[in-house]
Amino acid sequence: MSASENGKKTLLEFVGVHTFYGPVEALKEVNVHICEGEIVSLIGANGAGKTTLLSTIFGNPRASTGKILHRGEDITKVPTNQISRRSIALVPEGRQIYQEMSVEENMMMGTTPIGMDHFDEDRTTMFDLFPRLRERRNQTAGTMSGGEQQMLAIARAMMARPELILFDEPSLGLAPLVVKRVFEVLREIAAMGKTIFLVEQNANHALKLSQRAYVMVNGRIHLSGDSASLLDNAEVRKAYLGLH
CATH class of the missing domain: 3.40.50.300 (P-loop containing nucleotide triphosphate hydrolases)
Structure with a gap:
């Protein structure tokens, strides 16, 4: 053991x-x-x-x-x-978000290991943790600042409920x-x-x-x-x- x-x-x-x-x-x-x-x-x-x-x-x-x-x-x-x-989820070095996708689409990608059953609930939790992501939910992720992209990378990982x-x-x-x-x-x-x-x-x-x-x-x-x-x-x- x-x-x-x-x-x-x-x-x-x-x-x-x-x-x-x-x-x-x-x-x-x-x-x-x-x-x-x-x-x-x-x-x-x-x-x-x-x-x-x-x-x-x-x-x-x-x-x-x-x-x-x-x-x-x-x-x-x-x-x-x-x-x-x-x-187990990884927030990779350099963030590695999907540049051409929106904030919300990136968060959807985070659910890949578990499916979309909890998406609405978990999206709300992440938007409460990262209010800036709520403001930018439809924005193309690659146009955000480095700090905002880092928050998105964390939110994406959290969407898998690790x-x-x-x-x-x-x-x-x-x-x-x-x-x-x-x-x-x-x-x-x-x-x-x-x-x-x-x-x-x-x-x-x-x-x-x-x-x-x-x-x-x-x-x-x-x-x-x-x-x-x-x-x-x-x-x-x-x-x-x-x-x-």
Whole structure:
């Protein structure tokens, strides 16, 4: 059975995962676990392997050795299209919204894993969370600002009613005020009972939001622990927070 923390069941776990891009080993003996109801962050420099870790969950690329477990079940070789049906959603780096579709059409695309039965109800919930999307519901998504597109990418993921949401660099390329709002939204989503795994270069924001965190260096988990301790860690402060 998977590990548990503070009596909570483990939702997702990497056990000794190695992943390659061709001859290059991108993940090296990675062990990570995320329990129900947690916010867990993964920080590290650009190119450390953070996005690869998320991509490996969906089998692109596949783990070469080791296992990825969802609720204790090995999903390492499960087809990509079936992973999203396991109540796991990804908010990808760079947002990757459907540029030529309207806001509402993008939200409809988010229901693909579960169907449209709850669309009206969930659309209302998302419009309450993101009032700007209500205002722009018929606007072509590609004409919106970066911050608005990020909110849409989050709303689209939420339309699948996931229990676990993976966020890949949600603050990337956004103005400081917008970044602040994005992290407020993540806190609100966690308060809805969602589990969050946050991959983020902005270590300060990530560590202040999450309960636990991992630090990745060159494809390996270099440090791990509760986020408050890592915020005070001299190595983390120097390497990722610009502090001494």
